[in-house]
Amino acid sequence: MLKRLRESKSAQGTLLALPTTVWLFVLLIIPLILTAVVSFGKRSPDGNVIYTFTLDNYIRLFGYSTNCASGQAACFDPLYVNILLRSLSLAFNTTVLVISLAYPLAYFIARSHPKQRNTYLFMVLIPLWTNFVIRVYAWMMLLRKEGAINIIIGWVMNLLHIPFTPLEMLYTPGAVLVGMVYEFLPFMILPIYTSLEKIDLSLYEAAADLGANSIKTFLRVTLPLSMPGVVAGTILVFIPVMGTFIVSDILGGRQVILVGNLIQRQFLDARDPTFGSAASLILMVMTLIVTYFYTRKFGFGEEIVVA
Amino acid sequence: MTSEFAVELRDVVKRFITPEGNDMAAVDHVTMQIKNGEFFSMLGSSGCGKTTSLRMVAGFEWPTEGEVYIEGKAMGHTPPFQRKVNTVFQSYALFQHMTVFQNLAFGLEMEGAKEDEIKKRVGRALEMVQLTGMDRRKPKQLSGGQQQRVALARALVKTPDVLLLDEPLGALDLKLRKEMQLELKALQQQLGITFIYVTHDQEEALTMSDRIAVMSKGKIQQLGTPVEIYERPTNKFVADFIGESNFLEGKIKSISKKEASVFVPSLNAEVVGMPISEGLVKGEEVIVSIRPEKIRIAEKDAVNQNMFRATVTNTVYIGVDTKVFVDAHGAKLKVWEQNRISRLDPKSFYTVGQEVWLMLLPENTIVLKKD
Ligand SMILES: Nc1ncnc2c1ncn2[C@@H]1O[C@H](COP(=O)(O)OP(=O)(O)OP(=O)(O)O)[C@@H](O)[C@H]1O
Ligand SMILES: [Mg+2]
Numbered sequence: 001m002l003k004r005l006r007e008s009k010s011a012q013g014t015l016l017a018l019p020t021t022v023w024l025f026v027l028l029i030i031p032l033i034l035t036a037v038v039s040f041g042k043r044s045p046d047g048n049v050i051y052t053f054t055l056d057n058y059i060r061l062f063g064y065s066t067n068c069a070s071g072q073a074a075c076f077d078p079l080y081v082n083i084l085l086r087s088l089s090l091a092f093n094t095t096v097l098v099i100s101l102a103y104p105l106a107y108f109i110a111r112s113h114p115k116q117r118n119t120y121l122f123m124v125l126i127p128l129w130t131n132f133v134i135r136v137y138a139w140m141m142l143l144r145k146e147g148a149i150n151i152i153i154g155w156v157m158n159l160l161h162i163p164f165t166p167l168e169m170l171y172t173p174g175a176v177l178v179g180m181v182y183e184f185l186p187f188m189i190l191p192i193y194t195s196l197e198k199i200d201l202s203l204y205e206a207a208a209d210l211g212a213n214s215i216k217t218f219l220r221v222t223l224p225l226s227m228p229g230v231v232a233g234t235i236l237v238f239i240p241v242m243g244t245f246i247v248s249d250i251l252g253g254r255q256v257i258l259v260g261n262l263i264q265r266q267f268l269d270a271r272d273p274t275f276g277s278a279a280s281l282i283l284m285v286m287t288l289i290v291t292y293f294y295t296r297k298f299g300f301g302e303e304i305v306v307a
Numbered sequence: 308m309t310s311e312f313a314v315e316l317r318d319v320v321k322r323f324i325t326p327e328g329n330d331m332a333a334v335d336h337v338t339m340q341i342k343n344g345e346f347f348s349m350l351g352s353s354g355c356g357k358t359t360s361l362r363m364v365a366g367f368e369w370p371t372e373g374e375v376y377i378e379g380k381a382m383g384h385t386p387p388f389q390r391k392v393n394t395v396f397q398s399y400a401l402f403q404h405m406t407v408f409q410n411l412a413f414g415l416e417m418e419g420a421k422e423d424e425i426k427k428r429v430g431r432a433l434e435m436v437q438l439t440g441m442d443r444r445k446p447k448q449l450s451g452g453q454q455q456r457v458a459l460a461r462a463l464v465k466t467p468d469v470l471l472l473d474e475p476l477g478a479l480d481l482k483l484r485k486e487m488q489l490e491l492k493a494l495q496q497q498l499g500i501t502f503i504y505v506t507h508d509q510e511e512a513l514t515m516s517d518r519i520a521v522m523s524k525g526k527i528q529q530l531g532t533p534v535e536i537y538e539r540p541t542n543k544f545v546a547d548f549i550g551e552s553n554f555l556e557g558k559i560k561s562i563s564k565k566e567a568s569v570f571v572p573s574l575n576a577e578v579v580g581m582p583i584s585e586g587l588v589k590g591e592e593v594i595v596s597i598r599p600e601k602i603r604i605a606e607k608d609a610v611n612q613n614m615f616r617a618t619v620t621n622t623v624y625i626g627v628d629t630k631v632f633v634d635a636h637g638a639k640l641k642v643w644e645q646n647r648i649s650r651l652d653p654k655s656f657y658t659v660g661q662e663v664w665l666m667l668l669p670e671n672t673i674v675l676k677k678d
Contacts, residue, residue: 205367206400208387210465211417220413224404 039277047271057278080262080279087259088286090173091241094180098237099230101181102188106229107222109189110196121193124186132183136250139179143169143251171253179247184240188233195229196222231298235291242287259283310379313469313501314341314364314392319373321359321525333359335525336373341469341503346495348504348512351522352548357505358397360522361471364503366390378468388417392469393462397477399454401446407433407457408442414465432464435494452483459491469501476511488514509549513537521545541584543675546596553602553640555595556677562589567674569595573638574615580669587674594675600643601671604631604657605664613667619657624650631657635665 005011039057042050061084065077109120127135142148150166157164169175199222207217245260252258259279266276321334334356341347349357362368363375366387375382377390393414402410411429420428433439436456446454455475462470475491476484492515495502506512512519513533521528521536521544529536529545540546543554557571557578567587568579578595587593608614617635624630629650631642642665650656657663 200398200400202396202398202400203402205365205387206394206396206402207413208367209365209394210414210461211388212413213386213388216417221402 035277035280038273039281041274043272043274049273057275058282060275061278061282083257083259083262084282084286086256087242087283088290090177090180090258091238093177094184094241095234095238097177097181098184098188099233102185102192102233103226103230106189106192106196109193110199117197121190124189127182128186133246133250135183136179136247139175139182140170140250143175143178145170170251171255173252173256175251176248176256176258179251180241180244183244183247184237187236187240188230191232191236192226192229195226195232199225227298231295234294238294239287239291243283310376311342312340312376313343313345313378314503315339315376315379316360316363317374317376319360319363319370319375321356321363321368322371332525334363334370337522337525337527338373339520339527339530341501343468344499344501346492346502346504346515346517348506348516348519349522350506350509350512350519350549351528352507355522356525357507357522358473361394361473361503361505364469365392365394365471391467392471393465393467395458395462395470395472395475397473397475399446399458401454401457401461403446405445406442407438407444407446407449410446410457411442411461411464414461418465428464432460435463436460451478452487455479455487463494463498463500467500469503470495471503471505473505474507475504476506484511491515513549521548523548539584539673540596540675543594543596543678546673546675551599551641552596553599555597555638557593557595559587559589559591559593559674562587566669569593569674571595571638573636575636576615578613578667578669578672580612581672581674582670583674584676587676592677594677596673596675597667597671599630599641600628600645601668602640602642603666603668604633604642604644605666608664609666613669615665615667617663617665619659619661619663621659622657624656629656633663633665640665 005015037051038049040053040055042052042054042056044050061080063076063078063081065075066073067077068075105124109117109124112120140147144150145166145168147170149169154164154166203221203225204217207221212220243260245258245264248256248258248261249264252261259282263276263279263283266272266279270276316337316339319334319337320332322330322332325331337356337360339347349360351357359368363370364377366382366385366389369384377392382390402413405413408429411432412425415425415428429442430439433442436459438453438456438460441449441453441457446457449457455478459475472491476487479487488511491502504512504515513536516533518530518532519536520530523544528548529541531539536545537549540549540552546552546554555571555573555578557569560568560570560577562568562583565582566580567583568577569581570577581595605614615635617633617640619631620634620639621632622629623632624646626646628643628645631644633640633642648655
């Protein structure tokens with residue numbers, strides 16, 4: 001047995017892949033199958049799962065409703081479709097905003113003196129030492145009516161003798177966007193920084209030598225060479241933003257409901273795991289589709305490994 | 308061409324603050340005039356300021372003092388992209404995300420050249436460096452030598468007045484290096500472009516250059532043609548750095564307009580009739596320098612001048628030459644004897660301990676200031 005193993009390369013390969021396979025199977029494949037099975041089931045009146053095969057949950061998710069105001073037997077209810085679209089557009093907006101903030105920052109860090117670089121990177125990472133939820137709560141403190149931002153604006157307005165009523169910033173889509181951008185910024189800065197830092201300085205000189213000014217050098221050399229970092233960052237930001245529910249829960253309240261919140265509430269409040277499972281699978285499929293087309297166009301950022 | 312000189316450095320100083328906080332002059336009052344169409348080399352050991360000098364011509368670095376002139380125009384703080392010089396970088400600095408064609412086209416696009424003109428010029432440049440057909444490859448898909456050619460073509464396609472090359476062959480193996488040296492030289496003559504070439508390989512500099520500036524510690528030690536530099540080094544550093552030399556300390560016994568006689572204590576004799584350089588006076592302590600291949604070994608005293616008795620201490624056969632090490636009254640000298648005849652017969656070798664006569668031909672001997 002041992003002798004056979006020593007001689008056979010393919011047997012060795014199988015053995016080496018075994019832990020990963022088991023891990024993937026137990027923690028990914030089985031839960032996924034379970035979710036799928038549950039999503040085709042029905043909710044019993046006491047909140048348990050009746051295992052059958054019905055597409056009811058999916059039909060409901062895409063707007064089929066029997067609970068119509070007009071008294072019809074069936075009608076289109078855009079509630080869940082809107083939640084899905086809202087999640088998609090929020091993830092998109094967050095990613096775009098994060099890129100536009102992270103790129104200049106990463107560029108600045110990569111081009112700064114090597115001695116200062118580590119300090120800057122350290123500063124980028126410091127917030128991550130605090131619990132995710134606590135960081136979001138901090139934004140609640142800043143954004144609410146009696147929060148720091150309103151106090152400061154009020155104080156300035158008072159000095160200028162302009163009447164000021166505190167802004168309603170909390171529990172708005174804007175608040176959720178700000179929170180998301182804040183939470184995921186480091187995950188974009190780091191891969192972009194890594195790819196910028198890797199660019200050989202002599203390439204900038206070569207570009208200048210060949211007649212390119214700094215704008216052209218940036219567009220033709222720096223930007224293309226840092227794209228792997230942007231792609232990796234996008235994957236690291238877009239996917240979690242699609243699924244997270246904490247930011248929208250705390251900063252969006254009942255106003256901004258995302259797929260994440262929908263799923264969470266189905267499992268915990270509404271006690272309907274079948275509908276929650278269906279929503280989970282749809283979320284996964286949606287994320288996969290977007291990521292698939294994105295990576296087909298731009299490739300997998302190789303920086304994802306580094307980050 | 309408005310100026311006689313393609314590039315001129317006038318009393319240029321470049322200071323750096325080192326990371327240790329010291330102020331050091333990487334280039335120290337360098338003046339050189341590089342003629343149009345010349346193959347000019349800067350030669351020196353590591354850290355002597357060659358790259359820094361070149362970078363000041365390219366515009367990546369600005370002189371702390373002095374001025375760089377290109378085509379007679381003072382460059383001041385003109386940025387690199389406004390100078391009509393191009394660089395071949397030591398590490399090639401090719402754009403990895405672009406194909407060979409795009410690498411070459413980049414510089415032309417920056418000039419605003421039209422598409423068909425770009426195609427034509429890139430094609431011609433690739434032909435020049437024998438890379439036709441490789442235009443769709445990425446730099447990573449090329450060998451080191453091919454990448455080197457792309458770097459060269461990328462600079463040449465811009466038809467610069469002056470091409471700056473910083474140890475462009477440094478990463479290539481010896482054989483390819485030698486091939487490329489001849490190719491580069493041929494290309495330079497064919498195109499008539501001024502080349503400023505940085506190297507620490509003296510053979511390379513001697514092979515290719517019209518003139519060489521030998522540098523050390525930020526200063527030019529000697530500037531001249533390869534023959535001048537080798538045959539008439541003006542100081543001990545150059546005599547020692549280029550090729551090999553024997554040095555004998557002595558004192559000028561008598562001096563005329565053209566010749567000097569030097570008493571060399573270690574030989575306990577006088578070397579007479581040597582050509583002199585300027586500024587030497589009678590009684591001055593000097594160094595007599597002679598190349599090992601320029602000393603003759605004789606079996607017996609033939610003439611009575613400049614012949615010295617010596618004992619063979621070692622011989623080394625290296626194929627082309629036999630290296631003979633001798634001791635003449637305590638002065639240890641190296642003598643290279645060319646193997647003009649087959650040395651298969653062991654009797655044709657000098658044996659250790661053998662007594663021989665050394666002949667110094669005065670016209671091959673140089674009298675240098677002691678510094
Ligand atoms: N940016 C810089 N900051 C500080 N010191 C520098 C800088 N650039 C060069 N030097 C110093 O200036 C001196 C000359 O450097 P340079 O690169 O010109 O040498 P070089 O003759 O090209 O040597 P090599 O043959 O090793 O390339 C070196 O001592 C180097 O340490
Ligand atoms: Mg150098």
